[in-house]
Amino acid sequence: VAGVGAVLGFVPQMLVLFFLLAVLEDVGYMARVAFIMDRIFRRFGLSGKSFIPMLVATGCGVPGIMASRTIEQDRDRKMTIMTTGFIPCGAKMPIIGLFAGAVFGGSALVAVSAFFIGIAAVVISGIMLKKFKAFAGEPAPFVMELPAYHAPSMSNVLRATWERGWSFIKRAGTIILLSSIVLWLLQGYGVVDGVFQAVEDNNDSLLASIGGAIAIIFAPLGWVGDMAWKATTATFTGLIAKEEVVNFFGVAYHYAGEADLLEDASDIYAAIGAEFGVMSAYSFMIFNLLCAPCFAAMGAIKREMNNAKWTCGAIGYMCGFAYVISLIVFQIGGLFTGEASLGLGTAAAVVLLAGILYLLFRKGYRGESDGYRLTSVAAMRS
16 A cells, blocks of 8 residues: 555645646647757657657656657667656656765765766667667658647646646556555565564564575675665565665664655664765666656556567666666766775676677667668669
Protein backbone atom coordinates (compact mmCIF):
# COMPACT_ATOMS: atom_id res chain seq x y z
CA VAL A 1 0.00 0.00 0.00
CA ALA A 2 2.81 2.40 0.86
CA GLY A 3 4.60 1.64 -2.40
CA VAL A 4 1.51 2.21 -4.53
CA GLY A 5 0.60 5.21 -2.41
CA ALA A 6 3.99 6.77 -3.04
CA VAL A 7 3.35 6.51 -6.77
CA LEU A 8 -0.29 7.60 -6.61
CA GLY A 9 0.83 10.59 -4.58
CA PHE A 10 2.20 11.97 -7.83
CA VAL A 11 -1.13 11.72 -9.65
CA PRO A 12 -2.34 15.28 -8.81
CA GLN A 13 0.97 16.81 -9.90
CA MET A 14 1.01 14.64 -13.02
CA LEU A 15 -2.53 15.62 -13.94
CA VAL A 16 -1.48 19.26 -13.70
CA LEU A 17 1.58 18.46 -15.82
CA PHE A 18 -0.51 16.58 -18.40
CA PHE A 19 -3.03 19.41 -18.51
CA LEU A 20 -0.40 22.10 -19.12
CA LEU A 21 1.37 19.98 -21.73
CA ALA A 22 -1.93 19.37 -23.51
CA VAL A 23 -2.49 23.14 -23.55
CA LEU A 24 0.96 23.73 -25.07
CA GLU A 25 0.35 21.04 -27.67
CA ASP A 26 -3.10 22.32 -28.60
CA VAL A 27 -1.90 25.92 -28.83
CA GLY A 28 0.78 24.90 -31.35
CA TYR A 29 3.84 25.71 -29.25
CA MET A 30 5.33 22.20 -28.87
CA ALA A 31 5.61 21.72 -32.61
CA ARG A 32 7.75 24.85 -32.85
CA VAL A 33 10.01 23.75 -29.98
CA ALA A 34 10.66 20.43 -31.73
CA PHE A 35 11.41 22.25 -34.99
CA ILE A 36 13.93 24.58 -33.33
CA MET A 37 15.71 21.76 -31.51
CA ASP A 38 15.90 19.43 -34.51
CA ARG A 39 19.19 20.80 -35.85
CA ILE A 40 20.89 20.46 -32.44
CA PHE A 41 19.57 16.98 -31.71
CA ARG A 42 20.58 15.66 -35.14
CA ARG A 43 24.21 16.15 -34.15
CA PHE A 44 23.69 13.44 -31.53
CA GLY A 45 21.71 11.06 -33.73
CA LEU A 46 18.31 12.06 -32.32
CA SER A 47 15.27 13.72 -33.81
CA GLY A 48 14.10 17.16 -32.77
CA LYS A 49 10.93 15.45 -31.56
CA SER A 50 13.07 13.73 -28.90
CA PHE A 51 13.30 17.06 -27.08
CA ILE A 52 9.67 16.94 -25.98
CA PRO A 53 9.92 13.58 -24.12
CA MET A 54 13.12 14.71 -22.42
CA LEU A 55 11.57 18.01 -21.40
CA VAL A 56 8.56 16.21 -19.95
CA ALA A 57 10.84 13.69 -18.19
CA THR A 58 12.29 16.42 -15.96
CA GLY A 59 8.94 16.24 -14.15
CA CYS A 60 8.36 12.49 -14.39
CA GLY A 61 9.86 9.80 -16.57
CA VAL A 62 6.51 8.07 -17.20
CA PRO A 63 4.85 10.79 -19.30
CA GLY A 64 8.25 11.54 -20.84
CA ILE A 65 8.55 7.98 -22.15
CA MET A 66 4.90 8.03 -23.24
CA ALA A 67 5.53 11.24 -25.18
CA SER A 68 8.00 9.38 -27.42
CA ARG A 69 5.07 7.90 -29.36
CA THR A 70 4.95 11.16 -31.38
CA ILE A 71 8.20 10.09 -33.11
CA GLU A 72 7.28 8.27 -36.32
CA GLN A 73 10.55 6.47 -37.11
CA ASP A 74 10.89 3.28 -35.09
CA ARG A 75 14.65 3.44 -34.42
CA ASP A 76 14.50 7.08 -33.34
CA ARG A 77 11.61 6.33 -30.99
CA LYS A 78 13.41 3.35 -29.43
CA MET A 79 16.59 5.34 -28.90
CA THR A 80 14.60 8.17 -27.32
CA ILE A 81 12.94 5.73 -24.92
CA MET A 82 16.35 4.25 -23.97
CA THR A 83 17.83 7.67 -23.17
CA THR A 84 14.89 9.62 -21.72
CA GLY A 85 15.27 7.84 -18.37
CA PHE A 86 18.68 9.45 -17.88
CA ILE A 87 17.07 12.86 -17.31
CA PRO A 88 16.72 13.47 -13.53
CA CYS A 89 13.02 13.47 -12.69
CA GLY A 90 11.31 14.96 -9.66
CA ALA A 91 11.41 11.63 -7.78
CA LYS A 92 15.21 11.60 -7.96
CA MET A 93 15.56 15.02 -6.38
CA PRO A 94 15.30 13.70 -2.76
CA ILE A 95 18.30 11.42 -3.45
CA ILE A 96 20.34 14.35 -4.72
CA GLY A 97 19.25 16.50 -1.79
CA LEU A 98 20.09 13.77 0.73
CA PHE A 99 23.69 13.31 -0.38
CA ALA A 100 24.25 16.97 -1.15
CA GLY A 101 23.37 17.74 2.47
CA ALA A 102 24.91 14.71 4.18
CA VAL A 103 28.23 14.48 2.33
CA PHE A 104 28.75 17.62 0.27
CA GLY A 105 27.80 20.28 2.81
CA GLY A 106 24.65 21.33 0.97
CA SER A 107 26.55 22.24 -2.20
CA ALA A 108 24.25 23.43 -4.97
CA LEU A 109 26.81 22.26 -7.51
CA VAL A 110 25.89 18.66 -6.72
CA ALA A 111 22.31 19.20 -7.90
CA VAL A 112 23.48 21.12 -10.97
CA SER A 113 26.00 18.41 -11.83
CA ALA A 114 23.24 15.78 -11.64
CA PHE A 115 21.38 17.46 -14.50
CA PHE A 116 24.56 17.87 -16.53
CA ILE A 117 25.37 14.18 -16.00
CA GLY A 118 21.90 13.23 -17.22
CA ILE A 119 22.21 15.42 -20.32
CA ALA A 120 25.74 14.12 -20.97
CA ALA A 121 24.45 10.53 -20.69
CA VAL A 122 21.80 11.29 -23.34
CA VAL A 123 24.37 12.87 -25.68
CA ILE A 124 26.96 10.09 -25.24
CA SER A 125 24.35 7.35 -25.62
CA GLY A 126 22.89 8.99 -28.71
CA ILE A 127 26.27 9.14 -30.42
CA MET A 128 27.26 5.58 -29.44
CA LEU A 129 23.95 3.86 -30.20
CA LYS A 130 23.60 5.55 -33.58
CA LYS A 131 26.73 3.75 -34.75
CA PHE A 132 25.21 0.30 -34.22
CA LYS A 133 23.26 -1.46 -36.95
CA ALA A 134 19.95 -1.38 -35.07
CA PHE A 135 20.00 2.42 -34.89
CA ALA A 136 22.13 3.30 -37.92
CA GLY A 137 21.04 5.83 -40.50
CA GLU A 138 20.10 9.45 -40.54
CA PRO A 139 17.20 10.55 -38.35
CA ALA A 140 13.98 10.73 -40.30
CA PRO A 141 13.48 13.98 -42.21
CA PHE A 142 11.76 16.45 -39.94
CA VAL A 143 8.27 16.80 -41.32
CA MET A 144 5.79 18.47 -39.03
CA GLU A 145 2.88 20.73 -39.64
CA LEU A 146 3.28 24.02 -37.80
CA PRO A 147 -0.29 25.03 -36.97
CA ALA A 148 -1.19 28.64 -36.45
CA TYR A 149 -1.28 29.77 -32.84
CA HIS A 150 -4.81 29.52 -31.53
CA ALA A 151 -6.73 29.26 -28.29
CA PRO A 152 -6.76 25.70 -26.93
CA SER A 153 -9.89 23.59 -27.16
CA MET A 154 -10.93 22.68 -23.64
CA SER A 155 -12.46 19.39 -24.79
CA ASN A 156 -9.20 18.31 -26.48
CA VAL A 157 -7.13 19.34 -23.47
CA LEU A 158 -9.33 17.52 -20.95
CA ARG A 159 -9.51 14.40 -23.12
CA ALA A 160 -5.71 14.25 -23.50
CA THR A 161 -5.24 14.85 -19.76
CA TRP A 162 -7.66 12.09 -18.82
CA GLU A 163 -6.21 9.53 -21.24
CA ARG A 164 -2.66 10.04 -20.01
CA GLY A 165 -3.64 10.20 -16.36
CA TRP A 166 -5.83 7.09 -16.49
CA SER A 167 -3.09 5.14 -18.28
CA PHE A 168 -0.70 5.92 -15.43
CA ILE A 169 -3.25 5.03 -12.72
CA LYS A 170 -3.93 1.64 -14.34
CA ARG A 171 -0.23 0.80 -14.21
CA ALA A 172 -0.15 1.78 -10.53
CA GLY A 173 -2.83 -0.81 -9.86
CA THR A 174 -1.10 -3.62 -11.75
CA ILE A 175 2.66 -3.82 -12.22
CA ILE A 176 3.49 -1.37 -9.42
CA LEU A 177 1.14 -3.11 -6.97
CA LEU A 178 2.57 -6.56 -7.70
CA SER A 179 6.16 -5.31 -7.49
CA SER A 180 5.43 -3.50 -4.23
CA ILE A 181 3.96 -6.67 -2.71
CA VAL A 182 7.12 -8.62 -3.54
CA LEU A 183 9.40 -5.98 -2.06
CA TRP A 184 7.15 -5.60 0.99
CA LEU A 185 7.37 -9.35 1.61
CA LEU A 186 11.16 -9.31 1.27
CA GLN A 187 11.48 -6.28 3.52
CA GLY A 188 9.00 -7.37 6.20
CA TYR A 189 9.97 -11.01 6.66
CA GLY A 190 13.18 -12.86 7.37
CA VAL A 191 14.79 -15.79 9.14
CA VAL A 192 15.51 -15.15 12.84
CA ASP A 193 16.98 -17.92 15.01
CA GLY A 194 16.23 -20.40 12.25
CA VAL A 195 12.56 -19.41 12.09
CA PHE A 196 10.93 -17.60 9.14
CA GLN A 197 8.86 -14.80 10.61
CA ALA A 198 7.92 -11.13 10.42
CA VAL A 199 10.81 -8.90 11.50
CA GLU A 200 10.84 -5.49 13.12
CA ASP A 201 14.44 -4.74 12.23
CA ASN A 202 15.12 -4.37 8.50
CA ASN A 203 18.62 -5.72 9.10
CA ASP A 204 17.08 -9.18 9.66
CA SER A 205 14.86 -9.11 6.55
CA LEU A 206 15.18 -11.21 3.42
CA LEU A 207 15.82 -8.00 1.51
CA ALA A 208 18.83 -7.25 3.72
CA SER A 209 20.11 -10.80 3.22
CA ILE A 210 19.76 -10.55 -0.54
CA GLY A 211 21.34 -7.11 -0.52
CA GLY A 212 24.26 -8.36 1.53
CA ALA A 213 24.75 -11.34 -0.77
CA ILE A 214 24.92 -9.31 -3.97
CA ALA A 215 26.61 -6.23 -2.49
CA ILE A 216 29.94 -7.59 -3.71
CA ILE A 217 28.84 -6.74 -7.25
CA PHE A 218 28.88 -3.07 -6.32
CA ALA A 219 32.17 -3.16 -4.39
CA PRO A 220 34.07 -1.66 -7.38
CA LEU A 221 31.72 1.34 -7.11
CA GLY A 222 32.89 2.01 -3.56
CA TRP A 223 29.91 0.41 -1.82
CA VAL A 224 31.89 -1.38 0.86
CA GLY A 225 31.80 -1.83 4.63
CA ASP A 226 28.67 -1.52 6.76
CA MET A 227 26.91 0.62 4.20
CA ALA A 228 27.33 -1.87 1.32
CA TRP A 229 24.11 -3.81 1.92
CA LYS A 230 22.22 -0.62 2.78
CA ALA A 231 23.24 1.06 -0.48
CA THR A 232 22.46 -2.10 -2.46
CA THR A 233 19.08 -2.64 -0.82
CA ALA A 234 18.18 1.05 -1.10
CA THR A 235 18.84 0.84 -4.84
CA PHE A 236 16.44 -2.10 -5.19
CA THR A 237 13.85 -0.37 -3.00
CA GLY A 238 14.12 2.61 -5.33
CA LEU A 239 12.60 0.50 -8.08
CA ILE A 240 9.21 1.07 -6.45
CA ALA A 241 9.73 4.81 -6.62
CA LYS A 242 13.07 6.60 -6.56
CA GLU A 243 12.19 8.69 -3.53
CA GLU A 244 11.83 5.42 -1.58
CA VAL A 245 15.66 5.34 -1.45
CA VAL A 246 15.55 8.14 1.12
CA ASN A 247 12.82 6.44 3.13
CA PHE A 248 14.79 3.19 3.20
CA PHE A 249 17.87 4.95 4.56
CA GLY A 250 15.64 6.31 7.29
CA VAL A 251 14.61 2.77 8.23
CA ALA A 252 18.12 1.36 7.86
CA TYR A 253 19.55 4.02 10.17
CA HIS A 254 16.70 3.53 12.66
CA TYR A 255 15.25 7.00 12.22
CA ALA A 256 12.11 7.40 14.31
CA GLY A 257 11.58 11.16 14.18
CA GLU A 258 8.41 12.97 13.27
CA ALA A 259 9.80 14.88 10.27
CA ASP A 260 9.12 13.61 6.76
CA LEU A 261 12.51 12.61 5.35
CA LEU A 262 11.38 13.59 1.86
CA GLU A 263 10.95 17.13 3.18
CA ASP A 264 13.88 17.27 5.61
CA ALA A 265 16.42 14.45 5.87
CA SER A 266 18.90 16.39 8.00
CA ASP A 267 18.35 14.05 10.97
CA ILE A 268 20.16 11.19 9.18
CA TYR A 269 22.90 13.35 7.61
CA ALA A 270 25.42 12.40 10.31
CA ALA A 271 24.83 8.64 9.94
CA ILE A 272 25.16 8.75 6.17
CA GLY A 273 28.14 11.10 6.26
CA ALA A 274 29.92 8.71 8.63
CA GLU A 275 29.64 5.73 6.25
CA PHE A 276 29.84 7.34 2.80
CA GLY A 277 32.92 9.03 1.43
CA VAL A 278 32.79 11.81 -1.14
CA MET A 279 33.35 9.58 -4.18
CA SER A 280 31.34 6.61 -2.91
CA ALA A 281 28.39 8.95 -2.27
CA TYR A 282 28.76 10.50 -5.72
CA SER A 283 29.05 7.03 -7.26
CA PHE A 284 25.86 5.93 -5.50
CA MET A 285 24.04 9.06 -6.61
CA ILE A 286 25.11 8.67 -10.25
CA PHE A 287 24.13 5.00 -10.35
CA ASN A 288 20.64 5.70 -9.01
CA LEU A 289 20.20 8.63 -11.39
CA LEU A 290 21.14 6.63 -14.49
CA CYS A 291 20.12 3.03 -13.73
CA ALA A 292 16.76 1.35 -14.34
CA PRO A 293 13.87 3.71 -13.56
CA CYS A 294 10.96 3.00 -11.23
CA PHE A 295 8.41 0.27 -11.98
CA ALA A 296 5.98 2.84 -13.38
CA ALA A 297 8.54 3.99 -15.94
CA MET A 298 9.46 0.37 -16.73
CA GLY A 299 5.79 -0.26 -17.42
CA ALA A 300 5.76 2.73 -19.76
CA ILE A 301 8.86 1.38 -21.54
CA LYS A 302 7.20 -2.01 -21.98
CA ARG A 303 4.08 -0.42 -23.39
CA GLU A 304 5.89 1.90 -25.80
CA MET A 305 8.42 -0.72 -26.95
CA ASN A 306 5.67 -3.35 -27.25
CA ASN A 307 8.43 -5.96 -27.35
CA ALA A 308 9.87 -7.93 -24.42
CA LYS A 309 13.32 -8.17 -26.02
CA TRP A 310 13.61 -4.43 -26.58
CA THR A 311 12.20 -3.70 -23.12
CA CYS A 312 14.85 -5.87 -21.45
CA GLY A 313 17.49 -4.40 -23.74
CA ALA A 314 16.54 -0.82 -22.81
CA ILE A 315 16.53 -1.51 -19.06
CA GLY A 316 19.74 -3.54 -19.34
CA TYR A 317 21.47 -0.75 -21.24
CA MET A 318 20.51 1.82 -18.58
CA CYS A 319 21.82 -0.39 -15.76
CA GLY A 320 25.03 -1.26 -17.63
CA PHE A 321 25.72 2.34 -18.57
CA ALA A 322 25.07 3.48 -14.99
CA TYR A 323 27.42 0.84 -13.60
CA VAL A 324 30.24 1.74 -16.02
CA ILE A 325 30.00 5.48 -15.37
CA SER A 326 29.80 5.01 -11.59
CA LEU A 327 32.81 2.68 -11.65
CA ILE A 328 34.88 5.14 -13.69
CA VAL A 329 33.92 8.04 -11.40
CA PHE A 330 34.79 6.18 -8.19
CA GLN A 331 37.94 4.38 -9.32
CA ILE A 332 39.52 7.42 -10.95
CA GLY A 333 38.09 10.11 -8.66
CA GLY A 334 38.86 7.97 -5.61
CA LEU A 335 42.57 8.12 -6.42
CA PHE A 336 42.46 11.83 -5.63
CA THR A 337 40.36 11.52 -2.45
CA GLY A 338 42.15 8.44 -1.13
CA GLU A 339 39.05 6.24 -1.23
CA ALA A 340 40.44 4.06 -4.04
CA SER A 341 43.89 2.70 -4.74
CA LEU A 342 45.65 1.50 -7.85
CA GLY A 343 44.58 -2.03 -8.69
CA LEU A 344 42.26 -4.10 -10.84
CA GLY A 345 39.43 -1.61 -10.32
CA THR A 346 41.55 1.22 -11.68
CA ALA A 347 42.62 -0.88 -14.65
CA ALA A 348 38.99 -1.78 -15.38
CA ALA A 349 37.98 1.89 -15.17
CA VAL A 350 40.69 2.91 -17.64
CA VAL A 351 39.73 0.13 -20.06
CA LEU A 352 36.04 1.05 -19.86
CA LEU A 353 36.81 4.74 -20.36
CA ALA A 354 38.90 3.86 -23.41
CA GLY A 355 36.03 1.71 -24.67
CA ILE A 356 33.56 4.58 -24.37
CA LEU A 357 35.93 6.92 -26.22
CA TYR A 358 36.35 4.31 -28.95
CA LEU A 359 32.58 3.92 -29.36
CA LEU A 360 32.21 7.69 -29.52
CA PHE A 361 34.80 8.27 -32.24
CA ARG A 362 34.68 5.07 -34.28
CA LYS A 363 33.02 4.93 -37.66
CA GLY A 364 29.46 3.78 -37.46
CA TYR A 365 27.57 1.14 -39.39
CA ARG A 366 27.24 2.19 -43.03
CA GLY A 367 25.44 -0.76 -44.57
CA GLU A 368 22.08 0.94 -44.79
CA SER A 369 23.27 4.17 -46.41
CA ASP A 370 25.54 2.24 -48.80
CA GLY A 371 22.58 0.13 -49.80
CA TYR A 372 20.59 3.22 -50.67
CA ARG A 373 23.49 4.60 -52.67
CA LEU A 374 23.97 1.36 -54.69
CA THR A 375 20.25 1.11 -55.34
CA SER A 376 20.24 4.66 -56.67
CA VAL A 377 23.23 3.99 -58.92
CA ALA A 378 21.69 0.79 -60.26
CA ALA A 379 18.45 2.59 -60.95
CA MET A 380 20.28 5.34 -62.85
CA ARG A 381 22.19 2.79 -64.99
CA SER A 382 19.05 0.90 -65.86
